[in-house]
Amino acid sequence: MAKNVAGPEIERLIQLLARVPGLGPRSARRAALHLIKKKEQVLGPLAEALAAARDSVTVCSTCGNVDTRDPCTICTDPRRDNGTIIIVEDVSDLWALERASAMNCLYHVLGGTLSPLDGIGPDDLNIKSLVERISAGDGAKEIIIAVNATVEGQTTAHYITDQLDGLDVTIxxxxxxVPVGGELDYLDEGTLTAALRSRTTL
Amino acid sequence: MAKNVAGPEIERLIQLLARVPGLGPRSARRAALHLIKKKEQVLGPLAEALAAARDSVTVCSTCGNVDTRDPCTICTDPRRDNGTIIIVEDVSDLWALERASAMNCLYHVLGGTLSPLDGIGPDDLNIKSLVERISAGDGAKEIIIAVNATVEGQTTAHYITDQLDGLDVTIxxxxxxVPVGGELDYLDEGTLTAALRSRTTL
Structure with missing residues (x-):
């Protein structure tokens, strides 16, 4: 857009909206215009929600989840089974597992995976706090490693298994x-081989 | 997401982000998490930019453009040719024409098109202010009607032409x-017929 069309406030809003994942420069303009038109219904409340998030959201010092309190809602929930801790790479994975509602347990967010090429070593992830958490004997009996099935994820899984060696937990x-609802035709050989090997009796 | 995962501030942020055009419920979660992680670089500045837009953006009483001042930057720009006014449906059309930088003139934003089915009549659009603006003799010699080439757009164009009848302006x-860069094979018959009729000598 030519520089003299709208005020600097609108230009700056468009630039910042373009940095939101899912929006590009073009859709950021469209979004900015929509927000300006819906000033009372969307723009105002969104400004307040962002300010509230900026002021109140923090990272849980126990598990690495994001929440408005520390320790987070999950860590302090007395109805959760503290005998099981699921290790995930990212908060988004924690949210995904919570949506599935399959387990009612605790989590530990690593904040990434080991990646020597990107300069990410064990000290850059929340691995030390995991070992301390389990060594402290807070009741954990089983550790479910739910990292992504990528090379980096599996490397990280092996490293964590080594670090937890000797502690009294099942890993x-x-x-x-096969994904539920998935078609065999579209699956890779590795997944099909794994699915065949782990076949179950009907 | 299960209700007890994150604080109400995060839930509310996700709900509001999902109302931004271009983001759905799923991408709103991803965006919220990204914003929370980039608290200093993106979330904070975005909250401030939205608050600034909420407090300062207004609609130009002359042309209907959105800006932080009234009359807007375009209406008060002395380097613009006030002999030509381009009529557009929406501010986004104004922005698109400004990006093309083909004309250095004034605009008039209708705020929509006539649509009896949706209950949108002449009084719901900025048509009266357009007629007053031109009757007042502010120097306009040519009115370019740049509404969309839809049925509603063309109906609106005809209505405006009728309203401006008798005033000393060229419409x-x-x-x-054919769109520049477009392929004939993908164009509809109406466009091709129009392009043939309006052919120019090389």
Whole structure:
């Protein structure tokens, strides 16, 4: 857009909206215009929600989840089974597992995976706090490693298994297999092989 | 997401982000998490930019453009040719024409098109202010009607032409033809017919 069309406030809003994942420069303009038109219904409340998030959201010092309190809602929930801790790479994975509602347990967010090429070593992830958490004997009996099925994820899984060696916990990982609702034709050989190997009796 | 995962501030932020055009419920979660992680670089500045826009953006009482001042930057720009006014449906059309930088003139934003089915009549659009603006003799010699080439747009164009009848202005409309860079094979018959009729000598 030519520089003299709208005030600097609108220009700056468009530039910042373009940095939101899912929006590009073009959709940021469209979004800015929509927000300006819906000033009372959307723009105002969104400004307040962002300010509230900026002021109140923090990272849980126990598990690495983001929440408005520390320790977070999950860590302090007395109805959760503290005998099981699921290790995930990112908060988005924690949210995904919570949406599935399959387990009612605790989590530990690593904040990434080991990646020597990107200069990410064990000290850059929340691995030390995990070992301390389990060594402290807070009741954990099983550790489910739910990192992504990528090379970096598996490397990280092996490293964590080594670090937890000697501690009195069972370490498990997610099952490999055919996604529910998935078609065999579209699956890779690795997944099909894993699904065949782990076949179950009907 | 299960209700007890994150604080109400995060939930509310996700709900509001989902109302931004271009973001859905799923991408709103991803955007919220990204914003929370980039608290200093993106979330804070975005909250401030939205608050600034909420407090300062207004609609130009002359042309209907959105800006932080009234009359807007375009209406008060002394380097613009006030002999030509381009009529557009929406501010986004104004921005698109400004990006093209083809004309250095004034605008008039209708705020929509006539649409009896949706209950939108002449009084719901900025048509009266357009007629007053031109009757007042502010120097306009040519009115370019740049509404969309839809049925509603063309109906609106005809209505405006009727309203401006008797005033001392030339009324023009955008040319129909082949989009620059477009392939004939993908164009509809109406566009091709119009492009043939308006053919020019090389």
């Amino acid at each position: 498990t990982r997610l099952a490999h297999g | 023009t409309r955008l040319a129909h033809g």
